[in-house]
Amino acid sequence: MDFDRYDRIRPIRWMGDHLALLDQRKLPFVVEDVACGDSDAVAAAIRDLVVRGAPAIGISAAWGAVLAGRGIEAGDGADALSKLAPALDRLQAARPTAVNLMWALARVRRALRVAGENWREVLECEARAIEAEDLAANRHMGALGAALIEPGSGVLTHCNTGSLATAGFGTALGVIRAGVAEGRIARVFASETRPWLQGARLTVWELLQDGIPATLVGDGAVAHLIKGGQVQWVIVGADRICANGDVANKIGTYSHAIVARHHGARLMVVAPSSTVDMATASGDDIEIEMRDPAELLSVGGVRMVAEGVQAWNPVFDVTPAGLVDAIVTERGVVHQPDANRMAALFGAQAGV
Known part of the structure; x- marks a missing residue:
């Protein structure tokens, strides 16, 4: 498969002395990087949605740890880890739901614990490995997931x-x-x-760069679209997948899953194994991040709702495993996921 033809965008670039993050808040009309020179700048970029998407958040945090290491002196990795703890904690607190963030920083901590005097080199190698492994996993998952789709199918992504x-x-x-x-x-x-319009601002822009025709639909039009038979698969990512197969993803995923099941379309969840959290039994145990109500009350910084109106703004919802037809990871595919099928592929701790 010609991966390069459909793989032209890089949102995270390590520049040797800083991390360049493509500012996704300004796409599609402004293509501009945010230069992060220290770990707190990376944490702010994660929190403020300069960078978003669970894998990208984890990769950025790992490079944030590298930047944090530039500001301390330590004799070995264990000493460095102790001195880096506050910075790593601030990175981890930037987004509470995406398990990749915790997973990447856990890898950083494990690497430092056993590192010697060359702990800075070890830290950078770990960040580079996290990034390279993600790209390889994505290409493998692409092939695994595509194999489930019948030729001539229509797909919807969120x-x-x-x-x-x-x-x-x-x-x-x-x-x-x-x-x-x-x-x-x-x-x-x-x-x-x-309310952040990631599909409208980002997904269709990405597909346009690769020459893939795509049709944008309103969130409220999805049920009507699927009912008409144009969609055979709803294909989404995940910010966390639980031990029983419940999936936390961007708000609106749950309603799309219900509609798909009702009208005979299937739901595929695609995520690296680092997103699988076998320590969390079910979606009931996930902390759902709440964001500023102003995101719902305003559009482009202009208030569109009368003063005094309240808003409820969860970022994610949880789709029960019973609505999921397949979970695709680089380790393999779980069909009709439940606790037993998840454990068969991932064991007790998938991302550890």
Whole structure:
């Protein structure tokens, strides 16, 4: 498969002395980097959605740890880890729901514990490995997921799960890229994904860069679209997948899953094994991040709602495993996930 043809965007670039993050708040009309020179700048970029998507958040945090290491003196990795603890804690607190953030920083901590005097080199190698492994995993998942799609199918994706959300190629969007390349996918739809409009601002822009035709639909139009028979698969990413197969993802995923099941379409969740949290039994145990109500009350910084109106703004929802037809990871595919099938593939701790 010609991966490079459908893999042109890199949102995270290590520049040797700083981390360059493509500012996803300004896309599609302004393509501009934010230069992060220290770990607190990386934490702010994660919190403020300069960088978003669970894998990309984890990769950015790992490079943030590298930047934090530039500001301390330590004799070995264990000493460095002790001195880096406050910075790592601030990075981890930037987004509470995306398990990749915790997973990446756990890898950083494990690498430092056993590192010697060359702990800075070890830290940078670990960040580079996290990034390289993600890209390789995405390409493998793309092939695995595409193989499940019948030729001539229509697909719908929600939020943004492409190169912008990962090291490159994407998770759910990687499956779509691979499916298009193999001639399996005939129609691509992207839901707008309110209130941040990741589908409208990011996903269709990404596909445009790769020459993949896509049709944008309003979130409220998805049920009508699927009812009409144009969508055979809803393909989404995940911010956390629980031990029983419950999936936390961008708000709106749950309603799309219900509609898909009702009308006979199938739901595919695509995420690296670092997103699988076998220590969390079910979606009931996930902390759902709440964001500023102003995101709902305003559009482009202009208030659109009368003063005094209250808003409820969860970033994620949880789709029960019973609505999921397949979970695709680089380790393999779990069909009709439940606790036993998840444990068969991932054991007790998937991301550890």
